[in-house]
Amino acid sequence: MNRALVGRIADAVLYEGYILYPYRPSVKNRQRWTFGGLYPEDYAAASGGADAAANQAECLVRGDENTTVEVVARFLHLTARTVGAFDPPLTDWPGDAAPPARPVEALRTGGRLFQAWQEAEEREVALSDLKLSDLRAGPRRERFAFPGGRRREPVRGDAGDIVGVLTREQQAVAGEVEVAAAVAGEGLYRVTARVSNRTPWTGGGRDDALLRSLVSAHTVLGVSGGEFVSLTDPPDECRAAAAACRNVGVWPVLVGEEGRADAVLASPIILPDYPDVAPESPGDFFDGAEIDEMLTLRILTLTDEEKQTMAAVDERARALLARTESLGRDQMLGLHGTIRSLRPLPGEGGRG
Numbered sequence: 001m002n003r004a005l006v007g008r009i010a011d012a013v014l015y016e017g018y019i020l021y022p023y024r025p026s027v028k029n030r031q032r033w034t035f036g037g038l039y040p041e042d043y044a045a046a047s048g049g050a051d052a053a054a055n056q057a058e059c060l061v062r063g064d065e066n067t068t069v070e071v072v073a074r075f076l077h078l079t080a081r082t083v084g085a086f087d088p089p090l091t092d093w094p095g096d097a098a099p100p101a102r103p104v105e106a107l108r109t110g111g112r113l114f115q116a117w118q119e120a121e122e123r124e125v126a127l128s129d130l131k132l133s134d135l136r137a138g139p140r141r142e143r144f145a146f147p148g149g150r151r152r153e154p155v156r157g158d159a160g161d162i163v164g165v166l167t168r169e170q171q172a173v174a175g176e177v178e179v180a181a182a183v184a185g186e187g188l189y190r191v192t193a194r195v196s197n198r199t200p201w202t203g204g205g206r207d208d209a210l211l212r213s214l215v216s217a218h219t220v221l222g223v224s225g226g227e228f229v230s231l232t233d234p235p236d237e238c239r240a241a242a243a244a245c246r247n248v249g250v251w252p253v254l255v256g257e258e259g260r261a262d263a264v265l266a267s268p269i270i271l272p273d274y275p276d277v278a279p280e281s282p283g284d285f286f287d288g289a290e291i292d293e294m295l296t297l298r299i300l301t302l303t304d305e306e307k308q309t310m311a312a313v314d315e316r317a318r319a320l321l322a323r324t325e326s327l328g329r330d331q332m333l334g335l336h337g338t339i340r341s342l343r344p345l346p347g348e349g350g351r352g
Contacts, residue, residue, distance in 0.1 A: 001222040001263040036268030038214040040201035054196040055249035057266030063226025065133035075214035076120040090162040113312040135181035148172040184241040219266040227261035
C-alpha cells in the first residue's frame with residue numbers, strides 16, 4: 001500500500017465539510033460536519049434514523065486462507081473552543097483559579113481576533129495482520145476510547161494584561177471496530193468492517209451530541225497476499241458477489257497507484273476508483289474543476305476584515321488564506337479547469 005498517496009486522499013475526505021465557503025463563522029458554517037458523522041447510539045435512536053451511529057464497509061478480496069488484511073478506522077474528535085472576556089482585565093494569570101469570564105462570540109485585541117469555534121483532532125484505530133481464516137472463524141472486535149479534557153489559555157492585551165480567555169473542552173468518545181470475513185466464491189472473500197459509536201449520551205441537542213461523535217468517519221483497508229476487487233466496475237465473474245455487498249454510510253473504492261489493488265478507502269463521499277488530488281492543486285482540496293478557481297477568487301475578494309475573521313477560525317483556515325494569497329499567475333491559470341480525457345460523441349464518424 002502506498003501510504004503517502006492513500007493518506008493524502010483519506011485526509012481530504014477527513015476534512016471535507018470542515019469549513020465551507022465563506023470560510024468563516026456564518027449561517028453556512030453553523031451546522032457543519034455533515035459527512036460521515038457517527039453519533040452516540042442513544043442520540044441516533046432519538047433522531048428516528050436521521051443520524052447514524054455506525055457505518056459498514058463490505059468489499060471483496062481475492063486470496064486464500066493465509067491472506068491478511070488491515071483495517072484503519074479514522075475520524076475527527078471535536079473540541080469546543082469558547083471565548084470569554086474579563087471586565088476589568090486581570091493583571092496576572094492564576095491558572096485554574098481564574099474567575100469566570102463573560103462569554104463572547106469573538107474578542108478583538110491588539111489587532112488580533114479570537115473567535116469561538118470547533119476544532120478537531122485526528123483519531124485512528126488500527127487492526128493489523130488479520131488472517132482471513134481467523135476472520136472466517138469469528139469476527140475480530142476492538143474497543144477504543146479517547147478521553148476528554150479541558151484547558152484554558154489567557155488572551156493578553158497590548159499592555160500585557162489579560163483581557164480574555166480561550167477555553168477548549170473535549171468530551172470523551174468511545175466505540176468499536178468489528179471485522180469479519182466470509183467466503184463469497186472460489187478464491188473470493190467478502191470482508192466486512194463496521195465502526196460503531198458507543199459513547200454514552202444523556203440528552204441535549206445536536207451540538208452536544210456532535211461533541212461526542214466520530215466525525216467524518218471512514219475506513220482504510222489494506223491487503224497482503226491478495227487483492228481487492230473493484231465494486232465500482234467488478235469483473236463479470238464477480239458482479240453477483242459485488243452486488244451482494246452491503247455498504248452503509250460509506251462506499252469502498254480502490255485507492256493508491258492506479259492498477260494496484262492492495263488498498264481500499266471506504267468513504268462517506270462518493271468517489272471513483274483511484275481518486276487523486278489534481279496535479280495543478282496548490283493544496284489538498286482541488287479537483288481540476290472551475291469551482292475551485294471560483295472559490296479561490298472569492299477568497300481574494302474578501303475584505304480585510306473578512307480575511308481577519310477567516311484567519312481567526314483556526315490554523316487550517318489561516319493556512320488556506322495564506323496559500324491562496326500567495327498564488328502566482330501561472331498557478332492561477334492552472335486552476336481554470338483541465339480536460340483529463342476525451343471521447344467521441346455518438347454519431348457518424350464519431351461526431352454528434
